[in-house]
Amino acid sequence: MRTRPLKVALLGCGVVGSEVARIMRTHADDLAARVGAPLELAGVAVRRPGRVRAGIDPELVTTDAAGLAQRPDIDVAVEVIGGIEPARGLITSAFExxxxxxxxxxALLAEDGSTLHETAEKHGVDLFYEAAVAAAIPLVRPLRESLAGDTVNRVxxxxxxxxxxxxDRMDASGAGYGExxxxxxxxxxxxADPTADVEGFDAAAKAAILAGIAFHTRVRLDDVYREGLAEVTAADIASAKRMGCTVxxxxxCERTSDGRSVTARVHPAMIPLGHPLASVREAYNAVFVESDAAGQLMFYGRGAGGSPTASAVLGDLVAACRNKLSGAxxxxxxxxxxxxxxPMGEVVTRYHISLDVADKPGVLAQVATVFAEHDVSIDTVRQQGKDxxxxxxxxxxRAPDAALRATVEALRGLDTVRGVASIMRVEGE
Structure with a gap:
């Protein structure tokens, strides 16, 4: 083992950054043995330097993130600030x-990942981001390395x-979305502001990254169709249960049937209870990958939190440091x-549609006619009425999403349809 340490700059020291620093300190000998050289935390960039950070030498703490990123003696910079700026500028400076x-x-990778990759390649350095998708779950590296010889069709x-x-709480307790x-x-x-999560922005950014890796195609956040949870009701959850599904x-992310294009989308959906993803509970994550040769693979684990995310960061840090030593x-x-x-309109999917209708003869026939006029075939119908x-x-x-949407709009125009109570896609079959 060489004795000169590899120097690491830590850009950000919140929940994840502080855990990265802790693991570097407590597992220093093991990390050194795995890399082939000691790792030295050379600087920690923060916004509030007065805060006590257990286990971190105050002499390493700085508010000059730009200066730390530009230091020529830094071997690897770990960016856990988040957001677009100043993170983009700091990463670019570190590459340079x-x-x-x-x-x-x-968020940054989904918006501008291609530019970051190009800059890293230009300067002969690595860009690793296993922690950007599903935290501790090994997913990015298996997709871009383990399955590099295979054809991935769906994620x-x-x-x-x-x-x-x-x-999961709505399903288990019958609670409404707000509760x-x-x-x-x-x-x-x-x-405190859950918008990024509940409106699907977080998942959409991850979908863009996964689609880009899986299909060897540049996919940006703007390419991902997105719906959040706000419209999901307790009635939707109950209806899914009656179908033997959960929401x-x-x-x-999938290739189209002709293989000439891809789609990427995030939205609530009903999936059968027999599907592996249906049993994923609480705050866990799971990703189901389908490929030509490997078949069906499932990756499962904690998808957020300081320790799980730090685990993925440290895995990338070890890989980046090994490459520094070997020149690879x-x-x-x-x-x-x-x-x-x-676009979403070309996606072939299924719909679950709940209609509030007049309780009189002929309503079902009118509704069925609208579906037929838009070339959408009905699988099942459940009718109930009282007072x-x-x-x-x-x-x-299955039908093109555009045809299904047009069907719903036509249904809204029927005199016998008082309202479209809910619309949800059905997946996983």
Whole structure:
């Protein structure tokens, strides 16, 4: 083992950053043995230097993140600040100074990952980001390395723990969305401002990253269709149960049937209880991968939190440091396929539609006619009525999403349809 240490800059020292520093300190000997050289924490960039940070030498703490990122003696910079700026500028500065970068920044990668990859390649350094998707679950590296010789056709997953906790509570207790969100907030699963989670932005950023790696195509956040949880009701959860399903917020990335394009989307969906993802409870994450040769693979574990995310960061840090010692580089961006990303309207899926209708003869026939006019085939219909109120629950066969949406709009125009109570896609079959 060489004696000169590899120097690490830590950009950010919140929940994840402080855990990275702790593991570097408490497992220093093991990390050195695995890398082939000691790792030295050379600086820690923070916004509030007066805060006590247990186990971190105050002499290492600085508010000059830009200066730390630009230091020529830094071998690897670990960025755990998050957001777009100043993270983008700091990562670029580290590349230009000759440092490899390990980041957990899903938002930045989804928005500008291709530029970061190009800059890293230009300066002959690594960009690693296992922690950006599903925290401790090994997913990025298996997709871009272990399955590099295979053809991935579909990635289907639960990649946000907050939303899975909320839906799990709604399913288990019959609570409404608001009650379940309040519980998630009280337990620390949801942020004070939960928008990024419950509106699907977090999952959409992860879907963009996964689709790009899986299909060797540049996919940006804007390419990902997104729906959040706000419209999911206790009635939707109950209806799913009657169908032998549960509701999950899914990230779905797949090749189209002709293989000429890809799709990426995030939205709530009903999935059969027999599907592996249906049993994913609480704030856990799981991703289901389907490929030609390997078949079906499932990755499961804690998808958030300081320790799980730090675990993924440290794994990347070890890989980046090994490459520094050997003069090698890890796998960079693979976007050779350059497949177009199809709009949501071209996605072939199924719908579960709940209609409030007039309780009189002929209503079902009118509704069925609308479906037929839009070339959407009905799988099942459940009808119930009492005291002048009537409900129709229709589940369709697979059809283009645009045709299904047009069907719903036409149904709203029927005099006998008082309202479309809910619409949800059905996946995982």
């Amino acid at each position: 100074a000759g440092a490899s970068v390990v980041t957990a920044n899903k 289907l997953g639960i990649v946000n723990g907050t939303t899975n906790f909320i839906l 379940a969100l309040d519980e998630a907030t009280a337990l620390g699963y949801a942020e 999950k917020l899914l990230a779905i 580089r890890g796998a960079g961006e693979s976007a050779y396929a350059q497949l177009p990303v199809s 002048g109120d009537a409900w129709l629950v229709v589940v369709t066969h």
